[in-house]
Structures are given as structure tokens and as C-alpha cells.
Amino acid sequence: MIGLMFPPRSIDEPLDGDEPNVLVYPLYVDEVLRGFELECWKSGKGILMGAASERDDHRSVTDIAGRVDGLALMPSGYNDTLPLSMLAKTIPLVMVGVGDEKLPAAYLQCDNASGMRQIVDHLVEVHHINDMAFVGGVNGGACARGTDADDVVSRYDAFKKCLEERGLDSSDALLDDSFATSDEYMVGLCEAIGSGRLPQALVCGTDQTAFGVIRLLEEAGVRVPDDVIVTGFDGILAGRLMEPQLTTVRQPMEDMGREAARMLLSRNGEPWEKAERRVLPVRLIVRGSCGCNQKI
Numbered sequence: 001m002i003g004l005m006f007p008p009r010s011i012d013e014p015l016d017g018d019e020p021n022v023l024v025y026p027l028y029v030d031e032v033l034r035g036f037e038l039e040c041w042k043s044g045k046g047i048l049m050g051a052a053s054e055r056d057d058h059r060s061v062t063d064i065a066g067r068v069d070g071l072a073l074m075p076s077g078y079n080d081t082l083p084l085s086m087l088a089k090t091i092p093l094v095m096v097g098v099g100d101e102k103l104p105a106a107y108l109q110c111d112n113a114s115g116m117r118q119i120v121d122h123l124v125e126v127h128h129i130n131d132m133a134f135v136g137g138v139n140g141g142a143c144a145r146g147t148d149a150d151d152v153v154s155r156y157d158a159f160k161k162c163l164e165e166r167g168l169d170s171s172d173a174l175l176d177d178s179f180a181t182s183d184e185y186m187v188g189l190c191e192a193i194g195s196g197r198l199p200q201a202l203v204c205g206t207d208q209t210a211f212g213v214i215r216l217l218e219e220a221g222v223r224v225p226d227d228v229i230v231t232g233f234d235g236i237l238a239g240r241l242m243e244p245q246l247t248t249v250r251q252p253m254e255d256m257g258r259e260a261a262r263m264l265l266s267r268n269g270e271p272w273e274k275a276e277r278r279v280l281p282v283r284l285i286v287r288g289s290c291g292c293n294q295k296i
Helices: 028-043 058-065 084-088 112-125 149-165 187-195 207-219 253-267
Strands: 002-006 047-051 071-073 093-096 106-110 132-135 174-176 201-204 229-231 248-250 276-280 283-285
Touching: 002 028, 002 253, 028 047, 028 253, 071 253, 084 093, 093 253, 106 112, 106 149, 106 253, 112 149, 112 201, 112 229, 112 248, 112 283, 132 149, 132 207, 174 187, 187 207, 201 207, 207 229, 253 276
Parallel strands: 002 047, 002 071, 071 093, 093 106, 106 276, 132 174, 132 201, 201 229
Antiparallel strands: 248 283
16 A cells, blocks of 8 residues: 655635636646556555645654555645655655655656746747746745745746846846735735736746736736736646636646656555656647637
8 A cells, every 4th residue: 555645725715606616626736646546546556645734744644654655745835844754764755746855765746947948938939028027936935835836946947047048137037926925925916017017928837826817917907918928837727717728838747646656656665765856748738828829
């Protein structure tokens, strides 16, 4: 049996009548969980899943770890508070969506650099954009930044590098740190709207960030994509259902879950002796939020 730990999920998200809200389900974590479950089912192996109930919920993690032959952990700002160094010595660990290779474990991520390069190339070469900025949590504390922190930081770094390689100004590349506290959420974007300093395109660190950006722009009377282009990253279902549909980079989220399960099963309960990294490819999906008006 192998285990999977994921970050706490809200149980009081709003519903649209009797239907789930696609802005909160299914998300990145849900698709990865599905892939993990499918691979375990295919292999005839049992699976034990759990979620930490609070920041220092060591008991939930150690309880599951003591009953399985391997453990996959979804990204969480709270992972650094857990006794992972001890666990990595006793069972194999797979860290999903984590970039900092601190432990003798497997690290599984999508190709953030390639995805960001595809976005920037598309904006420059197809839409002739030379003024763009990033929206996403880069500077917040580890727990405040949320579950996508490592991926978002990696995407922002790649974004700046792409601008610099094209000779574009990267000094103001970060427009808004969207993992700020709720009282300060989207302050940078609001200030840019109010002062008329919006760039031609807003490149968001995640699809969920892009949804918040588009909603804020609409409330301010700013049209997407006519007045400003908005892109996301992840490729969750909601981006396909909104109007305009969201241009984004699609992660192979189900494949990530399957790969995490395969990596654990291949170890037969033996911990890794050193860090091992796997990177899965991504692809750009162009839709209406950049002006391409392709419905995919």
C-alpha cells in the first residue's frame, strides 16, 4: 500500500445551485489525485489518502507514513514544518510540484520554464506584445504563499529570463504578488488600473490567479483581451468554461499523479539514497483571453 498526502481543502466553497463551482473544483490537486488513484488501481495496489488538518499536523502525516510502503506529498506551504527528514530515511517520498531538493527523495514537477517560454514567445511573435508583467505569489512567506509556491516562483524566474533574452525590460516584471494577505490581495493590480499603467499583457502564475485578475478587470471596466491580454498556467477545467476562454499552459496533471505512484511502487519500500528529479512536458493552449478566439 502507498499513501498520498494533500493540503487541506475548503469544505464551504459556494455552489451554483446544486452544481459544484468549477472555479474551485476540479483543480490541479484533484486531477493529480485521480492519476494517482488510477495507477494504483491498475497495479492492484491499495492507496491511503489523507489531508493535514492544520499547519503543524504532524500526526496525520506520520500516521499514514507508518502504514504505507511509500508516500507522495502534494505541494503545501506547510511541508517544511513536517518531519520529512526523518520520514525520508524510512520510506520513499515523492514530492509533487516541489523544486527545492532538500531531501533524499523523488521530486516531480512540470516543465515550468518551457511553459513560460511558450507563453512569452506567443505574446511577442503572434500578438506583438513588448510590455507584459507577471501576477503571482513570489515574495510571501512559505505558509502564506499557498500550495503552488515553488511552481509559481519557478515560473516567475523563467518569465524574467525570457524577457531579458528578448531584450525586454524586466525591472518591473512582477506587477502583483497575489499570495499576499487577503487585506492586500491584488493591490498592485488595482493601483495599475487606477493610474492607467496596465501593461499590454498580464501573465499569471496559475489559472486561479488569472480568474481573479479577469474578474477584477471586468469590475473596473477593463476588457479582456481588447484592453489587456491575460494568460494563466495549469490548464484546469474552469479556464475552458469561462468567457473569454483562458489562454494557458496545460500541465499533464493526471500523468503527474500516475508517475508519482509508479515511482513509489518501483522502490518496494526502499527510500531514495539521494534526490531524484522527473520533469514532465507542458503545452500552450491558446484561447480567447489573448485574442486568438480558439475554443479548445
